[in-house]
Amino acid sequence: LAKTTQPISMDSYEGQEVNITCSHNNIATNDYITWYQQFPSQGPRFIIQGYKTKVTNEVASLFIPADRKSSTLSLPRVSLSDTAVYYCLGSHGSSNTGKLIFGQGTTLQVKP
Amino acid sequence: NAGVTQTPKFQVLKTGQSMTLQCAQDMNHEYMSWYRQDPGMGLRLIHYSVGAGITDQGEVPNGYNVSRSTTEDFPLRLLSAAPSQTSVYFCASSYTGGLNTEAFFGQGTRLTVV
Numbered sequence: 001l002a003k004t005t006q007p008i009s010m011d012s013y014e015g016q017e018v019n020i021t022c023s024h025n026n027i028a029t030n031d032y033i034t035w036y037q038q039f040p041s042q043g044p045r046f047i048i049q050g051y052k053t054k055v056t057n058e059v060a061s062l063f064i065p066a067d068r069k070s071s072t073l074s075l076p077r078v079s080l081s082d083t084a085v086y087y088c089l090g091s092h093g094s095s096n097t098g099k100l101i102f103g104q105g106t107t108l109q110v111k112p
Numbered sequence: 113n114a115g116v117t118q119t120p121k122f123q124v125l126k127t128g129q130s131m132t133l134q135c136a137q138d139m140n141h142e143y144m145s146w147y148r149q150d151p152g153m154g155l156r157l158i159h160y161s162v163g164a165g166i167t168d169q170g171e172v173p174n175g176y177n178v179s180r181s182t183t184e185d186f187p188l189r190l191l192s193a194a195p196s197q198t199s200v201y202f203c204a205s206s207y208t209g210g211l212n213t214e215a216f217f218g219q220g221t222r223l224t225v226v
Contacts (some may be wrong), residue, residue: 042219
């Protein structure tokens with residue numbers, strides 16, 4: 001599973017777009033990039049997953065360049081309720097065992 | 113659907129006591145796993161299972177046992193609790209298949225060992 005590196009913390013203001021970048025230099029051919037969100041006192045929640053190029057859902061967008069050594073989670077127009085820890089994970093697509101390896105994540109603080 | 117249900121939500125143990133943290137899912141997921149999260153840290157994998165009767169160790173398995181007799185349940189046993197096991201424990205389940213690796217997490221069990 002790919003080892004990932006992301007900033008420890010980020011600050012933003014309501015209404016701004018937030019981009020969190022994750023580095024995964026040793027990503028394997030079969031690895032997907034998955035992002036989870038965790039609120040205090042809750043379990044992590046799946047946000048988005050991608051393999052390459054761009055993926056968008058109702059919550060966020062995920063940009064993965066052609067070399068796949070990094071990815072960027074984009075949160076449009078954040079609100080106070082987006083304050084949480086965001087985790088970037090690498091996971092096997094074709095040999096999924098349910099194992100997830102978490103790093104420290106990025107603590108996003110959204111200010112009014 | 114209830115999703116992933118963990119019990120109890122809170123527990124205080126004395127050093128040396130044993131207990132079982134319960135985890136049940138109603139989504140017919142084959143894969144289940146246990147994680148612990150210490151303050152300010154990410155989650156660390158304790159044990160995982162890819163199906164009934166099959167379990168394996170994760171990053172921090174020492175002091176914990178698991179079994180998987182049914183698809184729905186994946187209990188975590190603390191054999192002899194130690195203060196170092198004070199943590200929040202999360203159970204997760206996920207669907208089999210190559211593309212969809214979304215994991216669903218329970219609400220957690222906050223364990224304090226005194």
